[in-house]
Amino acid sequence: MLAFLVQRISQAALVMFVISVIAFAIQDGLGDPLQEMVGMSVSQEEREALREELGLNDPMVVQYLRFAGKAIQGDLGKSYFYGKPTLTVIAEHLPATLELVIGASLIIMFLSVPIGVYAAIRPQEWLAKFFMGVSTVGISIPVFLTAIVLIQIYSIGVTVEWFPEDTGWGQWLNGALSTEGGMPSYGRGEDLTYLFGTWNSGFFTERGLMHLVLPCISLASIMLPLFIRLIRAEMMEVLQSDYIRYARAKGLSAARINFLHALKNTMLPVITVGGVQIGIMVAYTILTETVFQWPGVGLMFLEAITRSDIPLIVAYLMVVGLIFVVTNTLVDLIYGLVNPTVKLTGKKA
Amino acid sequence: MTTATLSRWDRFRESFLWYSFKRDKVAIASFVVLVLMVLAAIFAPLLAPTNPYDLAQINIMNSELPPVGMQGADPAFPLGTDAQGRDMLSTILYGTRVSLLIGFGAVVLQAALGILFGLLAGYLGGRVDSILMRIADVQLSFSTLMVAIIVGAVFKASFGNLMFGEIAIYMLIFIIGVAEWPQIARTVRASVLAEKKKEYVDAAKVMGFRTNRIMFRHILPNTLSPIFVIATVQIANAIISEAALSFLGLGMPETQPSLGSLIKSGFDYIQSGSWWITLIPGLVLVVLVLVINLLGDWLRDVMNPRLYKG
Numbered sequence: 275m276l277a278f279l280v281q282r283i284s285q286a287a288l289v290m291f292v293i294s295v296i297a298f299a300i301q302d303g304l305g306d307p308l309q310e311m312v313g314m315s316v317s318q319e320e321r322e323a324l325r326e327e328l329g330l331n332d333p334m335v336v337q338y339l340r341f342a343g344k345a346i347q348g349d350l351g352k353s354y355f356y357g358k359p360t361l362t363v364i365a366e367h368l369p370a371t372l373e374l375v376i377g378a379s380l381i382i383m384f385l386s387v388p389i390g391v392y393a394a395i396r397p398q399e400w401l402a403k404f405f406m407g408v409s410t411v412g413i414s415i416p417v418f419l420t421a422i423v424l425i426q427i428y429s430i431g432v433t434v435e436w437f438p439e440d441t442g443w444g445q446w447l448n449g450a451l452s453t454e455g456g457m458p459s460y461g462r463g464e465d466l467t468y469l470f471g472t473w474n475s476g477f478f479t480e481r482g483l484m485h486l487v488l489p490c491i492s493l494a495s496i497m498l499p500l501f502i503r504l505i506r507a508e509m510m511e512v513l514q515s516d517y518i519r520y521a522r523a524k525g526l527s528a529a530r531i532n533f534l535h536a537l538k539n540t541m542l543p544v545i546t547v548g549g550v551q552i553g554i555m556v557a558y559t560i561l562t563e564t565v566f567q568w569p570g571v572g573l574m575f576l577e578a579i580t581r582s583d584i585p586l587i588v589a590y591l592m593v594v595g596l597i598f599v600v601t602n603t604l605v606d607l608i609y610g611l612v613n614p615t616v617k618l619t620g621k622k623a
Numbered sequence: 624m625t626t627a628t629l630s631r632w633d634r635f636r637e638s639f640l641w642y643s644f645k646r647d648k649v650a651i652a653s654f655v656v657l658v659l660m661v662l663a664a665i666f667a668p669l670l671a672p673t674n675p676y677d678l679a680q681i682n683i684m685n686s687e688l689p690p691v692g693m694q695g696a697d698p699a700f701p702l703g704t705d706a707q708g709r710d711m712l713s714t715i716l717y718g719t720r721v722s723l724l725i726g727f728g729a730v731v732l733q734a735a736l737g738i739l740f741g742l743l744a745g746y747l748g749g750r751v752d753s754i755l756m757r758i759a760d761v762q763l764s765f766s767t768l769m770v771a772i773i774v775g776a777v778f779k780a781s782f783g784n785l786m787f788g789e790i791a792i793y794m795l796i797f798i799i800g801v802a803e804w805p806q807i808a809r810t811v812r813a814s815v816l817a818e819k820k821k822e823y824v825d826a827a828k829v830m831g832f833r834t835n836r837i838m839f840r841h842i843l844p845n846t847l848s849p850i851f852v853i854a855t856v857q858i859a860n861a862i863i864s865e866a867a868l869s870f871l872g873l874g875m876p877e878t879q880p881s882l883g884s885l886i887k888s889g890f891d892y893i894q895s896g897s898w899w900i901t902l903i904p905g906l907v908l909v910v911l912v913l914v915i916n917l918l919g920d921w922l923r924d925v926m927n928p929r930l931y932k933g
Contacts, residue, residue: 289761300777410920414913416863416883418870419905422890426898550764557769561867565890576871579776587780591773595765602764 278610286603293595297588298341302334350592351585355578360589364571368593369473370462371559371570377477377490379552382498390505391540394513395532397506406506409499417558421492421565428488429459458485460567489566496558497551504547509540542612549605553598643925650921653914660911664720671713672699676879690899703899705885706892714880715904719911721881725795726862730854732800733861737807738850742838744808745815756812759805771802771864775873788876795874799861810853814846848926856919859912866908882908 316324325331332340344350350360393402438444463485466474476482512518513536521531560572567573571590578586635641644650663670690703690711697704702711744755762770775798779787787794818824819842827837866883868874870890875881877888882904889900 292761303777303781410916411909411913414859414863414916415909416866416870416912418867419886419909422886422893422901422905426893426902553764554766554769557766557772560772560871564871575776579780580872582780584780587776594769598765 279607282603282606286599289599290595293599294342294345294592295338297591297595298338300591301341301584301588302337345592350589353578353583353586353589355581355583355586360586361593363574363586364589364593365472367569367571367574369469369475370568371556371563371572373476373486374489374493374559374562374568374570375552375555377486378493378497378555381490381494382501385494386498386501386505390502391509391532391537393502393506394509394540397510405502409502412495412499415495416561417492417496418561418565420495421488421562424457424488424492425459425565428457457488459488461485462569489562489568492565493555493558493562497555500551501544501548505540505544508543509536512536512539542609545612546605546609549601549608553601556594556597640925644921647921649917653917653921656910657914657918660719660907660914661723663716664723667713667716667720671710671716673710673713675709675714675717689897690903702903703897705888705900706897711899711903714885715882715907718880718882718885718904719907721792721875721879722862722865722883722908722911725792725799725865725881726858728792728796729799729803729861729865730858732796733804733857734807734850734854736800736804738811738843740804741808741811742815742843745812746819746834746838746842752812755808759808762802763805767799767802767806767860768864768867771798771868772871772873774798774802775868775871779873788878791875791879795865795868798868799864802864803857803860806857807850807853810849811846814849815842818842818845852919852923852926855915855922859915859919862908862912862915882911 330337348361352358353360353363356363389405393405396402458481462476463481466476466482467478469475476486513532518531518536521535526535556572559568559570560576562568563570563572564576571593575587575590577583578590644654668674688697688700688704690701700710700712702715704710705714740755740759744752775794778794778798782790824837824841827841832841862882865874865881866886869881869883870887872887875884877884880888885904886901886908889897889902889904893901
């Protein structure tokens with residue numbers, strides 16, 4: 275176990291090193307810090323002197339080491355736009371993104387397990403086929419389009435006038451199909467509860483929750499079909515294994531077999547894939563946040579790109595890289611713990 | 624390349640592929656829709672009523688006209704017009720063309736990279752294998768979309784808006800191709816590992832063929848069917864990635880729109896009630912991706928009957 279732990283952590287450190295090199299290369303390759311600091315009027319000699327002073331003439335390796343040393347101490351430079359340390363800016367925006375991811379993960383967990391299990395146990399029933407069909411369609415809809423359609427329906431509202439207004443049933447159908455614009459679709463709203471540090475939460479007030487609904491559904495919509503398909507496929511495979519047949523032969527109840535024996539082993543691979551997918555959701559938050567003007571790190575990153583706020587871009591890369599590496603390492607470790615058949619050393623993908 | 628008794632066409636008609644295609648209504652319908660869309664995209668300059676790239680044909684007075692069937696529609700613009708007065712039907716035809724071009728181009732690039740690295744990793748094994756697959760693992764764990772967004776952002780920051788707009792098609796093909804190669808490389812590697820143990824490879828080795836020849840002439844043809852399956856799905860993924868990048872403003876410029884940048888340009892006007900600028904290209908995008916995905920699912924079931932995963 276210790277060998278496995280050491281191997282995993284050193285691998286994570288290696289990946290973080292590569293990410294920091296890439297981030298450093300971006301910082302170095304894009305833009306000249308001198309231009310941001312001084313105007314046109316500064317003479318060539320003064321520029322050179324400043325260059326020397328800032329250490330921009332040092333060899334690459336020395337510059338990288340300085341960059342990495344500062345990064346480890348939590349100093350990733352100042353944002354040009356906000357005029358504050360980049361990590362502070364990110365810390366202010368991160369809670370909004372995390373709440374989005376938490377909300378979406380809850381939706382995914384509570385829907386994908388029952389639907390996936392049901393579709394695996396009763397693959398021939400029309401409802402199961404309907405769920406599978408919907409998830410194929412769901413995979414084909416880009417997350418930003420789901421978000422736009424949700425805004426159109428629940429925020430702007432759709433008025434249906436397909437049926438004749440002069441008849442009672444026509445009026446009723448028109449009313450039933452039209453949606454009132456009631457859901458907020460921009461930002462997080464004002465009703466936030468202060469938790470700690472920079473974390474103001476929308477989970478504890480009604481308005482805050484209302485603001486979370488549409489963005490969370492959009493973000494969940496991209497992963498939900500993947501999870502349903504995955505759980506169904508894994509469950510069907512488990513249901514064909516010998517120990518399940520043996521349990522059936524013993525005369526155990528179907529519910530006991532399905533939910534106690536089969537589900538346990540179904541969830542193992544789902545944990546691995548699931549952990550990685552939740553990391554991947556960070557990428558999709560960029561799209562969701564853009565559509566809903568959600569003040570999280572994704573929107574902040576995109577604005578940093580338009581403003582060429584290079585320190586902020588670099589800091590975002592480092593932070594997101596760290597999130598990915600930490601989740602992946604944790605998932606690997608948890609998987610190694612819960613599944614004793616995994617060879618703890620020299621595990622190959 | 625015909626055998627003595629059967630021509631290629633006959634062999635195809637005898638094949639299991641054709642047999643199962645004939646019996647699968649979903650596959651036939653998806654195929655027909657896909658072929659129609661591809662043809663419409665290829666012949667867009669002939670089919671489109673106007674040329675959206677030609678500023679002389681655009682009249683700003685026609686902007687934001689609704690599609691036919693709604694109040695205030697102009698029959699000259701069956702699907703309405705966008706905010707600049709461009710005919711939606713024409714822009715969608717041209718946009719589908721750009722989206723498909725980038726989708727195919729990106730998959731060709733990622734297949735080239737994926738096949739090369741997959742063959743090297745699988746056949747040579749050892750250190751080459753572990754280095755290449757480590758890179759692939761890391762890249763996959765970062766999500767291909769994230770990699771594409773970052774590379775796109777860096778390119779855009781270093782080239783500037785105007786320059787980026789001009790070379791956007793090539794950039795997007797490059798970005799998506801490079802971001803997604805691990806998917807194909809892994810598939811190729813897995814099938815190479817299975818093929819490597821077979822006798823014909825030993826025979827080729829004994830005959831003294833060079834490694835390159837064994838890899839590309841002997842093993843590669845036997846790994847093609849899984850590549851084919853995954854490449855189909857990857858086209859759908861590439862089209863979605865392109866749309867996402869364009870939607871974020873890291874893709875095609877509005878003057879030369881893809882389906883994604885059409886959706887983006889319409890999104891600015893959706894609050895004013897002009898839903899068609901966004902939702903019609905969106906629908907076209909979903910149908911395009913859906914039929915490719917359905918065909919991919921079908922292909923996977925046919926070419927790999929062991930897998931019932933759906």
